[in-house]
Amino acid sequence: MTQQGAALQNYNNELVKCIEDLCIKRDELNKQIRLEEEEKVKLQNEIRLLTEKLARINENLARKMASRNEFDKTIAETEAAYMKILESSQTLLNVLKKEAGNLTKATDTKSSVTKES
Template sequence: MTQQGAALQSYNNELVKCIEDLCTKRDELNKQIQQEEEEKNKLQNDIRILTEKLARVNENLARKMASRNEFDKTIAETEAAYMKILESSQTLLNVLKKEAGNLSKATELKSSVAKDT
């Protein structure tokens, strides 16, 4: 009976040791789980912050692009109007030169007619 008691005691000691080993492994695994959950929460928060920042940047970018398009439109319209002014100025200059030439010819004719009389 003593042998059976000793065997039982030995089995009991091994069983307790196995249970303690399992508890230690479970505790280590639980620490790892907690660390990874903390990392996951931090990453999710970072993603949320970056998503909000991306949305703000996209909104600012859209506003700035719209403003740039307005600038482009205004510049194009102004350049077109300026070209019309230049064309009109050139036409006016040509007409003025032609009229000045005609007036000079008319004045010269009147002067030569006056001299002949």
């Protein structure tokens, strides 16, 4: 019977030791879980901040692109109007030269008629 009691005591000691080992492993696992949950919260916060920053950048880009498009439109319209002014100036210069030539011919013709008389 003492042998059986000793065996029972050994089994009990081993059982207690196994339970203690399991508790230690569970505590280590709980610590790892807590650390990873903290990391998860940190990463989620960083993602939220980066998402907000990305949204702000996208809004700024959209505004700047719209402004650039307005600049492009204004420049194109201004260049087109300027080309029309240049064409009109050239046309006016050609008409003026032609009229000046006609006036010179008319004046020269009158001068020659007056001299011949």
